[in-house]
Amino acid sequence: MTTLTHTHASQTAAKTLRAHQLIIDERIVFVEDWGDIDATPLLAIHTAGQSGVQYRHVAADLAARGYRVIVPDLPGHGRTEPAKDGPVTDLGEYAQFALTVLDQLGIDRFVAVGCSIGGKITIDLAVRAGDRIIAAIAMAAGSRPGHVSLRGLRRELVDISTPSRGDRTYWGTRAVVGSAIDDDQRDLIARMHCREDPIVSNSDLIGWGSHDVTDGLPGVTCPTVLVAGEDDLWIDADAIRRDAEAIPRGTFVLLPGIGHYPMEEMTDFAETVDAWVRDADLQIEETEAALS
Structure with missing residues (x-):
């Protein structure tokens, strides 16, 4: 039976942050590495145009629960240099990039967590990485090419007259934050998202609109959780349910x-x-017990 390393990290270990500058394809890649180095690795993947800073409030908490939290900035995002061949429009390239990051850190098995394009990348990893993945948690994403929401676009009409991409990002982000979030937090999330590079963001969204691993879903071997927000205007929850x-x-x-x-x-x-x-x-243990 496979034994998974899942320890309760001390508060000191949980607050430990290591920062790596890796060299991948002749480019500097920035990676945050939280928690006990011997704990269960958890790869956290950010959304389109953003960076690992999206996990700033939760990485230490995840480490405190017994994970080694690996948070890379994708190529051209945050503190990672742009991809050698220009902005990436194939999310499969990001999935392979993530595996290369883990390889360079000496990590074999891992949990994958991602949101939006990060969720699509997580599903891609579940398809391509096989037994390396302990569990996959894909949020705000499905296996099929993404599409725009007419309801979401109508919500964004409030800022259509402005030429500022920053304003469009700000108001567009506010529109897709859930109703359970107070206005101060909604504003903070939107302001943080305004740090994006428009060219990189648009390239990410091309990937969002063209990536499709639907045919690989029946071959996914790891437990996989597909998560949808009830107030998310950009996804089709019923389609994600069918993927699950x-x-x-x-x-x-x-x-x-x-x-x-x-x-x-x-x-x-x-x-x-x-x-x-x-x-x-628990699912893994029950499966292995049934096979033994």
Whole structure:
């Protein structure tokens, strides 16, 4: 039987932050590395145009629950240099990039957590990485090419007259944050998102609109949780539910009052993710017991 390393990190270890500058394809890659180095690795993948800073409020909490939290900035995002061949429009390239990061850190098995394009990358990893993944948690994403929401676009018409991309990002982000979030937090999330590079963001969204790993879902071997926010205007929750049903050990979760950014909106994010992973651990143990 496979034994998974899942320890309770001390508060000191949980607050330990290591920063790595890796060299991948002749480019400097920035990675945050939280918690006990011997704990269960948890790869956290950010959304389109953003960076690992989206996990700033939850990384230490996840580490305190027994994870080594690996938070890379994707190429051209945050403190990672742009990709050698220009902005990435294929989310599969990001998935391979994530595996290269883990390889350079000497990490084999891991939990994957991602949101939006990070959620699509997580599903891609579940398809391509096989037994390396302990559990996959994909938020605000499905396996099929993403599409725009007419309701969301109508909500954004409030700022259509402005030529500022920053304003469009600000108001567009506010529109897809859930109703459970107070206005101060909604404003903070939107202001932080205004740091994006428009060219990189648009390239990410091209990837969002063209990435499709639907045919690989039946072959996913790890427990997989597909998560949708009830107030998320950018995704089709029913389509995500169907994706979960196509995965042998897939589970669908609908989060009331939450929008497109659970890791930035949920006050109990670390606790909830930990519960999902522990349920995955139980599924693995039960499967292995049945096979032994």
